[in-house]
Amino acid sequence: MNRVVLSDQVLLNTYLSGDQSAISQLIDKHRKRVLDYIRMLVKDADVADDIFQETFIKVIRFIDEKRYTDNGKFLSWVLRIAHNQVIDYFRQTKQQNKITESDAGYDILGTMKFSERTVEDNLVAGQIEDDVRRLVETLPDEQREVVMMRYYSGLSFKEIADLTNVSINTALGRMRYALINLRKKIKENDLVLC
Amino acid sequence: MKQMDKDCATLGDANDEEALFLAEVIQGDSELFFLDAYLSELFGR
Numbered sequence: 001m002n003r004v005v006l007s008d009q010v011l012l013n014t015y016l017s018g019d020q021s022a023i024s025q026l027i028d029k030h031r032k033r034v035l036d037y038i039r040m041l042v043k044d045a046d047v048a049d050d051i052f053q054e055t056f057i058k059v060i061r062f063i064d065e066k067r068y069t070d071n072g073k074f075l076s077w078v079l080r081i082a083h084n085q086v087i088d089y090f091r092q093t094k095q096q097n098k099i100t101e102s103d104a105g106y107d108i109l110g111t112m113k114f115s116e117r118t119v120e121d122n123l124v125a126g127q128i129e130d131d132v133r134r135l136v137e138t139l140p141d142e143q144r145e146v147v148m149m150r151y152y153s154g155l156s157f158k159e160i161a162d163l164t165n166v167s168i169n170t171a172l173g174r175m176r177y178a179l180i181n182l183r184k185k186i187k188e189n190d191l192v193l194c
Numbered sequence: 195m196k197q198m199d200k201d202c203a204t205l206g207d208a209n210d211e212e213a214l215f216l217a218e219v220i221q222g223d224s225e226l227f228f229l230d231a232y233l234s235e236l237f238g239r
Contacts, residue, residue, distance in 0.1 A: 033231065036216065040224040073235045079228050129236055136233075151237035156211055172218040179219065179226045182233075193232050 005029070008074040012063065023063075027056055030075050037079055041086045051089055055082040071125065076193070128191050135185045143178035146171060 006014075006025065014022035034055065039048040058081050062068050068077065136147055145164065149155045155163070161171040186193070220227050 032212075037224060037227050037231075040220075040222055040227060072238070073232070076228070076232045076235055079231055083228070132233075132236060147233070148237075151233050157214065158211065168214075169218070172214065175215075176219045176221070176226075179229055183225065183229055186229075193229070 009070050009072070012068075012070055012074070015063070023060060026074075027059075030078060033075065034078055034082055038082050038086060041083075042089065047089065051082065051085045055085050058085070069122070071122065128193065131189065131191055132182075132186065132193070135182060135189065135191075138185065139178055139181055142174050143181060146174045147178045147182075150175065 008026065008029070011022045011026040011029070015026065031052075035048060035052050038051050038055070039045060042048050042051065055078065059068075059078055062081075068074075136144060139147065142164075146160055149160045149163070150157075157168050157171045157175070161168040164171065166174075220230070
């Protein structure tokens with residue numbers, strides 16, 4: 001059965017038009033990634049489930065209150081909310097042995113509150129996006145190639161490996177180095193992703 | 195192969211690749227995970 005995957009923007013607009021089922025579709029679409037992200041931080045499945053619920057309660061509330069302006073980065077926005085929920089959890093439980101607040105508050109996310117973006121913030125975000133695109137262009141050829149194939153062309157790693165005549169492990173390795181390299185460049189350029 | 199089997203195989207491959215991606219590329223680094231999500235949306239995957 002072929003399933004049409006609606007874009008986040010379409011689902012959001014559908015929800016805001018009164019179709020409650022659209023928000024369920026939106027949550028289901030990103031459930032795995034958000035849950036994986038939270039589990040990676042808290043390393044406890046039950047706690048992750050609770051934080052997941054809290055995250056999407058907040059997400060829905062912000063959307064209902066018109067505090068989310070779609071800029072094509074819905075998942076990134078949700079992950080920031082999830083990230084802040086995790087930080088709140090660690091503050092409450094004071095479980096410093098698992099992850100410190102400084103570890104959880106990574107440089108590339110910064111401290112800008114996601115729900116208080118002004119017009120100027122949006123302009124800054126646009127400039128940062130241009131800067132990140134420029135940094136991708138400065139990656140070594142092999143790393144840039146795999147980044148563009150994955151993110152721009154939407155290819156699987158098997159397809160990337162076949163097209164570049166390398167093993168899938170090599171393609172995965174190049175992807176990892178590309179992300180590590182990009183993170184380093186983002187920090188060196190004092191960029192904060194938003 | 196029946197269409198349903200093909201779809202299931204495709205879904206299985208996708209799940210395997212996602213697991214491989216998490217294990218080999220992300221390796222538990224949540225900052226890289228976030229960066230991947232950001233880049234996915236930036237380049238419109």
